[in-house]
Amino acid sequence: MxxxxxxxxxAGAAGACVLWxxxxxxxxxxxxxxxxxxxxxxxxxxxxxxxxTSVYRSPAADxxxxxxxxxxxxxxxxxxxxxxxxMQAPAGDQLTxxxxxxxxxxPGPTGRAPGLTVSGDGRGCNIVYGQYTINQISTDSTGAIxxxxxxxxxxxxxxxAPALRGTVKYKALPLSFSYVxxxxxxxxxxxxxxxxxxxxxxxxxxxVDGRLDYRVSGLREYWGAIIAPPSGQSLQAGxxxxxxxxxxxxxxxLDVGGGGCNHSNGEFTVTKLATDAAGQVxxxxxxxxxxxxxxxPALRGTIHYFA
Numbered sequence: 001m002x003x004x005x006x007x008x009x010x011a012g013a014a015g016a017c018v019l020w021x022x023x024x025x026x027x028x029x030x031x032x033x034x035x036x037x038x039x040x041x042x043x044x045x046x047x048x049x050x051x052x053t054s055v056y057r058s059p060a061a062d063x064x065x066x067x068x069x070x071x072x073x074x075x076x077x078x079x080x081x082x083x084x085x086x087m088q089a090p091a092g093d094q095l096t097x098x099x100x101x102x103x104x105x106x107p108g109p110t111g112r113a114p115g116l117t118v119s120g121d122g123r124g125c126n127i128v129y130g131q132y133t134i135n136q137i138s139t140d141s142t143g144a145i146x147x148x149x150x151x152x153x154x155x156x157x158x159x160x161a162p163a164l165r166g167t168v169k170y171k172a173l174p175l176s177f178s179y180v181x182x183x184x185x186x187x188x189x190x191x192x193x194x195x196x197x198x199x200x201x202x203x204x205x206x207x208v209d210g211r212l213d214y215r216v217s218g219l220r221e222y223w224g225a226i227i228a229p230p231s232g233q234s235l236q237a238g239x240x241x242x243x244x245x246x247x248x249x250x251x252x253x254l255d256v257g258g259g260g261c262n263h264s265n266g267e268f269t270v271t272k273l274a275t276d277a278a279g280q281v282x283x284x285x286x287x288x289x290x291x292x293x294x295x296x297p298a299l300r301g302t303i304h305y306f307a
Contacts, residue, residue, distance in 0.1 A: 030237030030272035032173050032283045032307035034147075036063050038076045038083065040118075040166035047156050048123045049164040056083075065170040068143040069094040071107070071115075072150075074168045081121060085168055087132050087150065088115030095134050097197045103130040103154075118154045118164055125156035135197035136172055147171045149197065173283065175202060177216045177223065179256075179301035186292040187257055187264075188299045193219060204305050207279045209234040211253065214284075214303060221258055225303065227268065227286070228253035235281075237273040254290060256299060261292035272307035283307035 036058035042049020056063060061078040072095060076083040088106040089095045090113060105128035106115025116130045132152040140146050149172035155161040177195045181188020195202075200218025211228040212235075229235045230252050245264040247253030254268050255261070272285035285307040290299045 030270070030285070030307075032272050032274055032285070034171040034173055035169045036171055037169045038063055038074065038085075038166065040083070040164060042164045043162035045162035046164045048118060048120065048125065048154070050123075051162075054081075054083075063170065065145050065148050065168070067145055069096070069137065069139055069145070072137075072145055072148060074148070074170065076120075083118070083120035085152065085166065086115065086117040087134075087152070090114045095137055097134050097136065099131065099133045099198050101131045103132060103152075104128055116152055116154055118152065118166065125154065127157050128154055129156075129159040129161070130154040133196070133198035136175055145170070149175070151198075173306040174285070174304035175306055176304045177202070177301065179223075179299060181299045182297040184295065184297035185299045186295070187261055187290065189258070193221065195219060195223075202305060204281060204284065206281055208236075208273065208275060208281060209279070212281060212284070214305070223256070223258050225257075225288075226253060226255040235270055235273060237270050240267055240269040242267050254288060256288060256290050256301065261290070263294065264290050264292050265294065266290035266298075274307065 038056045040049055041053045042051050044051045056076050056078050061076055063076050065072060065074045067073050071088045074085040086106045087095060088109065100114035103114045103116035104110060105125060106117045109115040116128055116132055117124065130153050132150055134150050136147060136149040138147040148168060148170040151167045154164045175197045179188055180192045181190050183190045195216050195218045200216050203215040204212065206212035211226060214225040216223045228247050230250055241252035243252040243254035243266055245255045245261060254266055255264065266289045268286055268288040270286050272283060274283035276282050283306040284303060286303045288301055
């Protein structure tokens with residue numbers, strides 16, 4: 001499975017996804033930078049993590065991912081500490097974006113259970129109860145993993161044992177949508193949600209000097225956002241734009257809807273932005289605030305599309 005194939009797995013169902021297919025041109029300040037890092041948080045009583053929280057980031061730590069889409073192994077080395085995180089797909093399956101529940105110890109889980117083993121400093125589980133989430137994964141033409149964004153929960157020996165929780169990022173770029181809707185906000189209905197590659201599909205189409213069409217589906221919800229700079233301008237990273245739903249009166253356009261507004265006003269800030277050679281936006285990080293029908297309650301949110 002190559003990178004384009006992997007990203008198709010998190011593409012929106014509403015249409016063809018803009019794929020990250022190679023080097024991108026910098027549209028402005030705020031160019032996305034892939035992250036390689038490992039974080040783990042151990043509850044009191046967890047045997048493997050000994051109740052400690054640890055954060056490792058490349059290049060200070062040596063973080064490597066090996067294997068393929070059936071069995072991935074991450075190795076984290078920092079000083080005299082080494083951690084190993086193994087994720088095995090269920091029998092006959094591959095690691096794709098999604099949540100893999102009821103994981104057993106890897107290698108060799110029973111039946112069609114997924115496999116998970118997190119060990120380090122000479123400590124590991126004899127029996128594993130856990131789950132892991134794949135947010136992003138891609139491989140090269142040989143099948144070797146070239147990108148991984150995953151998280152896990154592991155409990156040793158019993159399903160109610162203290163947990164070890166962690167995240168693995170290997171050459172990964174953020175992919176998520178989150179919102180907080182204040183009581184009385186029509187579009188969000190007073191709810192809060194976060195969508196990641198493990199629970200949602202994402203779509204983005206458009207150029208920096210035109211209109212961006214962004215869509216998210218997941219957790220029984222559908223969201224869309226239309227974003228555009230003021231007429232005659234281009235989107236730039238580092239800028240905040242005053243906006244309304246139609247993009248008139250010299251303002252930028254912002255229309256974020258789960259349930260839509262007839263009229264809205266607000267603002268958005270572009271924090272990261274990248275394009276391909278044709279000017280198509282391939283990466284976007286943005287925060288927004290929207291008020292429906294001139295009301296005071298706000299819908300606030302953050303978009304991370306490979307940025």
